[in-house]
Amino acid sequence: MATDVIRPIRLRYFNAIGLTGDYKVLNVGGLPEACSYIKIFNDSDFVLDLSYDGQQGHEMLDPSDTLELYFQANSRSNNHVAMLNKGTKIYGKDGGGGLKGGYIYISGWYVK
Numbered sequence: 001m002a003t004d005v006i007r008p009i010r011l012r013y014f015n016a017i018g019l020t021g022d023y024k025v026l027n028v029g030g031l032p033e034a035c036s037y038i039k040i041f042n043d044s045d046f047v048l049d050l051s052y053d054g055q056q057g058h059e060m061l062d063p064s065d066t067l068e069l070y071f072q073a074n075s076r077s078n079n080h081v082a083m084l085n086k087g088t089k090i091y092g093k094d095g096g097g098g099l100k101g102g103y104i105y106i107s108g109w110y111v112k
Helices: none
Strands: 006-008 012-015 035-044 048-051 059-061 066-070 091-094 102-111
Touching: 035 048, 035 059, 059 066
Parallel strands: none
Antiparallel strands: 006 102, 012 102, 035 066, 035 102, 048 059, 048 091
């Protein structure tokens, strides 16, 4: 019987001091694997605007807030796993206010 193994990607972090009003890549090189789950933690002192294309806003995270995306919940059938593509870049920008201190953390899991 074939079984899948769930493995973590390496934790990525970005110094929030580098964020301005323009989108910057938070995970240089993109996701190392196609992920079925990712978590983004905003450990900064300002609102974080997130984008998955670097052009438009897709998510917003308040200071000390966490965004969890579990793609299997969006799968159309029970025998398939929905995933965020390998190489996907996650962009962030200053959503306003704050002193720009702290870090943005990205973690995730993939199926091997």
